[in-house]
Amino acid sequence: MLKYAVPLAIFALLGVFLYVGLQRDPSYVPSPLIGKQAPEFTLPSLQDASYPVSSKELLGRPWVLNVWGTWCAGCRQEHDTLLQIARTNAVPLIGLNWKDDNAAAQQWLRTLGNPYAVVAEDNEGRVAIDWGVYGAPETFLIGPDGKVLFKHIAPMTMEVWNKEFLPRIEAAKAGAAPARG
Amino acid sequence: MKLTGVLHALLAALLLAGSFPALAIDTEKAFDDPALQARYEQINRELRCLVCQNQTIADSNATLAQDLRREVREMIAAGKTDAQIREFMIERYGDFVLYRPRMTASNFLLWAAPVLLLLLGTFIGIRYIRKQAAEADSDSPEAGQS
Numbered sequence: 001m002l003k004y005a006v007p008l009a010i011f012a013l014l015g016v017f018l019y020v021g022l023q024r025d026p027s028y029v030p031s032p033l034i035g036k037q038a039p040e041f042t043l044p045s046l047q048d049a050s051y052p053v054s055s056k057e058l059l060g061r062p063w064v065l066n067v068w069g070t071w072c073a074g075c076r077q078e079h080d081t082l083l084q085i086a087r088t089n090a091v092p093l094i095g096l097n098w099k100d101d102n103a104a105a106q107q108w109l110r111t112l113g114n115p116y117a118v119v120a121e122d123n124e125g126r127v128a129i130d131w132g133v134y135g136a137p138e139t140f141l142i143g144p145d146g147k148v149l150f151k152h153i154a155p156m157t158m159e160v161w162n163k164e165f166l167p168r169i170e171a172a173k174a175g176a177a178p179a180r181g
Numbered sequence: 182m183k184l185t186g187v188l189h190a191l192l193a194a195l196l197l198a199g200s201f202p203a204l205a206i207d208t209e210k211a212f213d214d215p216a217l218q219a220r221y222e223q224i225n226r227e228l229r230c231l232v233c234q235n236q237t238i239a240d241s242n243a244t245l246a247q248d249l250r251r252e253v254r255e256m257i258a259a260g261k262t263d264a265q266i267r268e269f270m271i272e273r274y275g276d277f278v279l280y281r282p283r284m285t286a287s288n289f290l291l292w293a294a295p296v297l298l299l300l301l302g303t304f305i306g307i308r309y310i311r312k313q314a315a316e317a318d319s320d321s322p323e324a325g326q327s
Contacts, residue, residue: 029231032275099244125248132273134231134245 033148039130043120053120062172063092065140069100072136078155086115095119143172
């Protein structure tokens with residue numbers, strides 16, 4: 001009996017591993033930034049180059065960084081979801097316009113609507129590299145202490161927002177309140 | 182007979198020469214100093230282009246690969262060591278960015294697996310042989326029965 005049980009158990013275990021492997025997305029690369037201090041940046045605003053957008057100003061509250069570009073099809077796909085999220089006023093939504101044409105990006109926001117509190121223009125892609133961005137759209141959640149809490153790679157959906165972002169935002173707000181008070 | 186052999190060899194050499202891939206994506210040299218250029222190319226060959234996944238940043242012309250090559254070039258120019266440049270990439274993109282994986286606590290089992298499996302196999306093999314030898318010994322008096 002044991003003679004058959006052992007190979008069968010090994011086979012079943014292998015099956016479980018392979019099955020789990022099939023469900024995983026090989027293009028998803030986990031970010032080493034999770035739980036670490038978010039890289040600081042100061043970049044010109046997309047709409048007004050003389051106005052600097054600095055990550056330091058956002059300390060003390062949770063905020064979301066969304067990396068996008070007009071060349072990115074997934075960004076067009078998630079745009080309506082971002083508008084919907086922005087209307088809830090849960091957190092400031094900061095845009096990082098990655099290696100894009102300024103005029104095209106401004107046109108995009110004018111015609112499709114602007115979900116962002118402010119958009120930083122990363123023309124050279126240096127801030128994107130600091131944040132380990134490799135494929136837009138990418139969305140980061142940053143805590144009040146400036147630590148990266150979560151990263152979503154792929155177009156944002158309300159499902160992901162409600163499941164992954166909102167609970168973390170609420171926890172971060174609850175945790176930050178006594179520290180400030 | 183001999184001539185056709187030579188011709189075949191020549192033809193094969195010609196075909197091989199023609200099929201050699203274009204190796205450099207960069208059209209211009211990054212450095213005049215050949216030693217620095219060699220380091221630059223070597224580092225690029227060991228870093229993964231994360232958008233194209235199965236290419237190194239030396240093989241790819243994706244904008245991210247271009248940007249990462251620029252970072253490598255600037256860090257070499259600034260006098261950073263190879264290890265510092267690799268660390269810069271790992272901090273941002275994780276171990277996956279390395280084409281030659283490092284041994285870490287989380288993948289230690291993977292590195293140790295060949296040795297462990299070999300030991301396990303040897304152990305099972307020895308036990309099996311001993312068991313067989315023992316059975317053969319006890320069987321030998323009544324060999325005719327089995």
